[in-house]
Amino acid sequence: MNVPYQDDPDYPKSLDNNDPMGHFRQRFFLKKDSIYMCGNSLGLATKDAEECVLEVMERWKDEGIKIWTVDDNKYYLYSRYLAKLMAPIVGADPDEIAIFGGTTINIHQGISTFYKPTKDKYKILVDDINFPTDRYAVDSQVMLQGYDPKDAVKVVKSKGKFMDEDDIVNAMTEDVALIFLPTVYYRSAQVLDMVKITKAAKERGILIGWDLCHGVGAIEINLKEIDADFAIWCTYKYLNGGPGSSAAIYVNRRHFKRLPGLAGWYGNKIETQFLLRQEFDHQQDANGWQIGTPNVLSMASLEGALKVINEAGVANMRKKSLHITGYLMYLIEKKLSNYGFTIGNLREDSKRGGHVCLEHDEGYRISIAMKKRGIVPDFRDPNVIRVTPTALYTSYEEVYRVVEILLDIVRTESYKEINKNRNYVV
Ligand SMILES: Cc1ncc(COP(=O)(O)O)c(C=O)c1O
Structure with missing residues (x-):
């Protein structure tokens, strides 16, 4: 300042x-006579978002099921379309980003993909002041693998309302398999140094994922430089995507060959998806982490909103x-x-x-x-x-x-x- x-x-x-x-x-x-100061929670509607939603409504009214294939398969491949608009906002390649589901679902997707505990390396490192849904997801993923969160979830204690980055690094012991942290804290607005923490994790052979919810659209994020293993974020805060608009996942391209923890038919290769085989034929980019049919209406509002962000x-x-x-x-x-x-x-x-x-x-x-x-x-x-x-x-x-x-x-x-x-x- x-x-x-x-x-x-x-x-x-x-x-x-x-x-x-x-x-x-x-x-x-x-709105006249109202001062909106809540864009950290739900961004306001843009005229661009309204236009895109109305366009989808028209397409649906006119085309019925054919909506999926109009405009060169735009809505069937909507995640890819939106990923191109999202890429400059988070500094990743478009094929490292998929737009689908919701934030908490995508946290489950990320953790279930990257949390592969072994006898000696089975803990997930978190903090004690993150938004609670992240913790609920981590605890339940640990339990799904047969562990007790009291043992397998390693919690770094905050100092008052802030996290000390050195405390996080010092907690990266050999038994930690995965780290999951927020970029910006929802209550205190503290920004963590993602580059430093990710580097420390990599040096210790620990995988790391980031929750970018309060960072995306608020601070500059360069996922290429950070080089984390995965990240997830919502699109309804500073990106103005709309209430409950579809969320995002970033999968570092070095992990494209991994199988998603939660597989679904939209993660199948597009060439074979409609052959409807019983074997999952994994799309080997971030779109392979999609689960089911795109939420086109909520993605349409996001499309309009992202256009504005990219212009700005x-x-x-x-x-x-x-x-x-x-x-x-x-x-x-x-x-x-x-x-x-x-x-x-x-x-x-x-x-x-x-x-x-x-x-x-x-x-x-x-x-x-x-x-x-x-x-x-x-x-x-x-x-x-x-x-x-x-x-x-x-x-x-x-x-x-x-x-x-x-x-x-x-x-x-x-x-x-x-x-x-x-x-x-x-
Ligand atoms: C850091 C963080 N993660 C996740 C969420 C919410 O997740 P969801 O979109 O699934 O409700 C929030 C909501 O404010 C949040 O602040």
Whole structure:
């Protein structure tokens, strides 16, 4: 954060007027009187996504079953089509990427493919602050192989809300067969050094997979350089693919000959898939990890969204994201620090992802008060309001307004009128 910011109500206007990414706002469905700060959880809909979904609807209406083969088999081979759009976003070859299933399913796919325990090397290394679905998947995969997670899942303990990369490396003992970690932590926004950790794993003969959910579209990722064994990610956060849009898997090409842990007929070679033989004829690229029929409607919204991301370019998005989140942090410190707010994420650019962690003892009720005032953040226990100005659709003026509204909420203590009972989805 070496850019000086100004605490002046006209300043955000001048930033918006000079923002080379500003025009992308027009591609999104933005609501009047609402400031969306939740792109870390579910990205907003683009007009491009709507267009692609409507196109699929038209094709389905007109063609019925023939939808699979229109436009040179576009929808039958939709994973490949989307992988080409995804490749520049994560720095991998298109044939190392497949788009299918969902995040947690793809975690199961990755782990069941790469976790091949032996008597002496049977542990999976994880941390204790990752999003819990990753842990549930790891524990259940270990149990499927007949092990007790208490023994076979090796958990690196966090230090407070952060992970120490050296603790991860030091835990890479000879009994570890596989490592599975997140790139950016969902609560603290901490970014792990994937290159360093992957290199350490490789030097010790340990396979490694990454959960890129909170990283993809938020930070620059170069899977070629990282050279991990596999990775998975969702497409509905910073990529704006739509609620529950199909997820992705990356399989390093050195593993193309491996068999998928969870095989299905869409992982069969396309040349023999429709011969419908009983023997699985594995497609030897990432598409061989697909399981069943593509979720075309949810992939269509992703197609539109990825076009926008590619037009913008992840490097440009990261640059704006660092600048606009830096501005938010500047305003928080300037205006809110006397009211019990602190910034919970690390401050170095290389160590923070796309969201700002606004911490307050009354975080839950303040987050509800924000919603009542038209701001959409989210809340994570025990005290984190995640506030995400995104590169593509958040203006600097909105950031300024968010802080002004927060100031009003704490000055008037309007959050005290809110019931402490929690809703299921926060
Ligand atoms: C790191 C991480 N992994 C996985 C998921 C969710 O997986 P799924 O798309 O299967 O619900 C999330 C959800 O926010 C997440 O943050």
